[in-house]
Amino acid sequence: MAGENLKIQNPALPPIPANSEKITAKTRRQKTFELDRDRQPLVDDGDYSRRDADSRPALAEENWLRERTYEELKTLVKAIQLGATDPWQLTDLIFYARHPEMKGVPLTAEHQDLLDEWNSISALLVHPTLNEIKNVIGADNLNGLADDRREFGDALAAASRFKINAGSLDNYTTRYDNIIAGAVEWCPGLSPAxxxxxxxxxxxxxxxxxxxxGYAGIAQFGRTAAREVGLNVGIAGSAADERLDPSKAIPGAARLLNIKAKRLGEIAFSRYGQPDGVEFWKFVTAAYNGGEGTVALAMGNAxxxxxxxxxxxxxxxxxxxxxxRRYASRWENLKTGGVNSPLGQAAARFFPNIAEQKYREIGNYPTQIMARVAGGIK
Incomplete structure (x- = not known):
């Protein structure tokens, strides 16, 4: 089920530790990635960095953000293939493409909004992209993305076809593969597999x-989550219920995963640790099933x-x-201990009447998803 922590207020979470890895004005000054104005960048910043701000209102806000993310992903993939794998450097690359006027200007406490944006780029764009490219699941097939003779969409589609057949997924229908390949654009770094x-x-x-x-459709949306990603529900099961339309529900699932990833970045990863690679998607898919509040509380316990x-x-x-932070970033550590585990305690907080059932469901959910991708489950 596309999980939601319904009608239950998220518990108060402990403050960010003093030694958190989140970038502050002080650490940013200590490790500023200085960009020489006269030096050629690793890759073309993309047209979006030079687009006149006055043209932005011509696009719907959501479409403009999607287009910008699309261009930034192209830039990141090209940079990584040219050998830039340092997250700090890659984050600077995107940040200064958005704010060229800030090149050479140290970020201080007076620029708190920009510091927050820098952290957001790092947690929600750069790290997921690095995780995906480092991931053995079809990662080698992204090599064509740096070839300017190929369109990005075509290269992604080619890679997607391979990924979707990864592991034991070739035992399932291919009817929706094209929709899936296009839907992942809504969630940076998400593998079609x-x-x-x-x-x-x-x-x-x-x-x-x-x-x-009452959860419905191919992605098992509840009403609240469906509305959150822009799906109309109306009378459940009727022709107006877009949860039952795979062409809309599958992109909706990708959008919901993106929402969960962003929220986890804000309330959990920044405080308790940043999962990498397959672990990152275990946490995000667990939030899809059981809600980001449950996962964040479990991470805090761990x-x-x-x-x-x-x-x-x-x-x-x-x-x-x-x-x-490393301990809390491993999904198995959240499960260890049964109903008294970090996840078991979180399940008891959010689902008191079915705590043990939800502990097992949420705990096994991401493990089974990743095992299927790797071929370990049918």
């Missing part, structure tokens, strides 16, 4: 199924366990914080 596996997990590709709790373990090992200061 992961999205297809999620749909297999949710509905086994039955587009009109409605479960006993972080405190990791911090205690670090201190037992004699670690202090930044060493202890780094250990705790």
């Amino acid at each position: 992961v999205l297809k596996s999620l749909l297999a997990q949710e509905s086994r590709f039955h587009p009109t199924v409605i479960n006993q709790y 972080y405190r366990i990791g911090l205690s373990e670090a201190r037992n090992r004699g670690m202090v200061g930044t060493e202890a914080v780094s250990f705790a």
